[in-house]
Amino acid sequence: xxMQKFLLTEQEMxxxxxNIMADMPTPMEPPxxxxxxxxxxxxDLAPIFPMNLIEQEMSTQQWIDIPEEILDxxxxxxxxxxxxARNLEKALDTPARIYFKNEGVSPAGSHKPNTALAQAYxxxxxxxxxxxxxxxxxxxxSSLAMCCSFFGIECKVFMVKISYNQKPxxxxxxxxxxxxxxxxxxxxxxxxxxxxxxxxxSPGSLGMAIxxxxxxxxxxxxxKYALGSVLNHVMIHQSIIGLExxxxxxxxxxxxxxxxxxxxGGSNFAGLAFPFARDKIxxxxxxxxxxxxxxxxxxxxxxxxxxFGDTVQMTPLLPMHTLGHNFVPAPIHAGGLRYHxxxxxxxxxxxxxxxxxxxxxQLETFKAGITFARSEGYISAPECNHAVAMTIRExxxxxxxxxxxxxxxxxxxxxxxxxxSYESYFRxxxxxxxxxxxxIDAALKDLETLPKPRQGK
Ligand SMILES: Cc1ncc(COP(=O)(O)O)c(C=O)c1O
Numbered sequence: 001x002x003m004q005k006f007l008l009t010e011q012e013m014x015x016x017x018x019n020i021m022a023d024m025p026t027p028m029e030p031p032x033x034x035x036x037x038x039x040x041x042x043x044d045l046a047p048i049f050p051m052n053l054i055e056q057e058m059s060t061q062q063w064i065d066i067p068e069e070i071l072d073x074x075x076x077x078x079x080x081x082x083x084x085a086r087n088l089e090k091a092l093d094t095p096a097r098i099y100f101k102n103e104g105v106s107p108a109g110s111h112k113p114n115t116a117l118a119q120a121y122x123x124x125x126x127x128x129x130x131x132x133x134x135x136x137x138x139x140x141x142s143s144l145a146m147c148c149s150f151f152g153i154e155c156k157v158f159m160v161k162i163s164y165n166q167k168p169x170x171x172x173x174x175x176x177x178x179x180x181x182x183x184x185x186x187x188x189x190x191x192x193x194x195x196x197x198x199x200x201x202s203p204g205s206l207g208m209a210i211x212x213x214x215x216x217x218x219x220x221x222x223x224k225y226a227l228g229s230v231l232n233h234v235m236i237h238q239s240i241i242g243l244e245x246x247x248x249x250x251x252x253x254x255x256x257x258x259x260x261x262x263x264x265g266g267s268n269f270a271g272l273a274f275p276f277a278r279d280k281i282x283x284x285x286x287x288x289x290x291x292x293x294x295x296x297x298x299x300x301x302x303x304x305x306x307x308f309g310d311t312v313q314m315t316p317l318l319p320m321h322t323l324g325h326n327f328v329p330a331p332i333h334a335g336g337l338r339y340h341x342x343x344x345x346x347x348x349x350x351x352x353x354x355x356x357x358x359x360x361x362q363l364e365t366f367k368a369g370i371t372f373a374r375s376e377g378y379i380s381a382p383e384c385n386h387a388v389a390m391t392i393r394e395x396x397x398x399x400x401x402x403x404x405x406x407x408x409x410x411x412x413x414x415x416x417x418x419x420x421s422y423e424s425y426f427r428x429x430x431x432x433x434x435x436x437x438x439x440i441d442a443a444l445k446d447l448e449t450l451p452k453p454r455q456g457k
Contacts, residue, residue: 037450050126082244088376134157137336161203381413
């Protein structure tokens with residue numbers, strides 16, 4: 001029988017995370033203080049994050065030890081399996097060899113616990129009593145809720161209103177793990193009230209929910225804020241995905257020509273891709289593709305600029321591809337991909353030609369997810385379907401070209417709690433959203449007065 005699963009034991013789990021900051025072809029530009037516009041020092045971030053995570057955020061150390069307590073809990077779901085998608089290959093009749101890393105095996109159903117666990121642990125060590133956060137589809141909020149419960153920390157989640165209504169089960173998962181979940185924009189914070197005053201029917205956005213979570217964190221010294229993507233320390237924690245995949249691809253006797261991940265804030269993509277990007281920086285030929293929705297085209301249509309991470313301008317300014325902090329994307333079902341910015345590390349590697357961004361329409365992603373489900377069985381989260389759709393495009397291209405390409409993609413999460421979105425697709429209630437340039441230009445106007453990065457366009 002042919003091998004389909006490449007499995008590592010707990011003993012083979014990586015003991016260090018990889019930090020690509022040490023290998024960046026172009027040095028990163030610093031985050032800037034939202035008030036002064038000057039580079040942020042560790043003390044500027046201290047009201048929001050514990051110092052041990054701030055140190056990681058600023059670290060240029062290539063390898064960072066994973067504490068034993070984190071390894072013990074990682075072992076609940078890690079190492080995650082790598083699969084050869086032989087059934088999908090057959091269904092597509094492609095000469096490509098397709099592999100996927102299954103991050104849907106975590107108890108919360110996605111890659112998000114890889115960093116939620118680390119962030120809850122470092123907060124616990126620093127004495128934090130409560131963590132606030134935002135969530136889109138609920139994958140991040142539920143992951144943080146679970147990991148806070150492991151360490152006895154209170155958890156408060158502001159969930160983007162459109163997803164709060166579309167995805168009641170994730171809200172209930174958060175409750176099961178003991179978190180308090182509120183629809184955002186809410187009347188609980190000044191930020192939420194100011195947004196509702198202007199637009200009482202606002203569907204919410206990740207930028208708005210971040211403003212609410214940060215406001216609540218800075219109001220109390222025992223409360224900190226956690227972000228599920230975008231920041232450097234999140235990319236570090238997620239590197240465990242790619243480090244495992246490097247070993248597993250070796251077990252399979254293959255090395256990827258193409259690496260694919262969906263990208264909302266960039267964390268699952270970076271988690272898989274960065275350990276391989278290191279090889280590319282050192283001369284390997286790999287096509288590394290980050291996939292976003294055409295309705296929130298941060299990387300493919302947003303400039304590289306300094307921008308706030310949130311709507312009401314409380315977070316530091318980050319150098320990143322952005323659509324502007326006031327951009328509100330169409331209410332597509334891939335809630336986790338509806339973010340106006342992209343991780344600075346991913347953004348810089350796009351400028352450096354290491355990563356290639358692509359955008360895909362919603363309907364193609366669902367069609368791809370169904371092809372995947374009917375061949376491999378697994379039902380993907382709508383975010384993850386973006387990676388599946390790009391994989392299918394690449395596999396069909398390999399067929400056209402008659403090439404035996406090796407494709408590796410990150411299956412970032414299952415969609416078993418997202419079936420309402422599949423229902424909308426089956427009933428013909430989903431549409432592709434064309435985003436007019438005027439809407440992007442209007443949102444980008446808010447960046448005109450902000451400082452510009454060296455490579456800003
Ligand atoms: C399953 C899944 N994949 C991908 C994403 C996108 O986030 P990121 O780009 O940080 O991986 C999310 C976000 O919620 C998600 O839940």
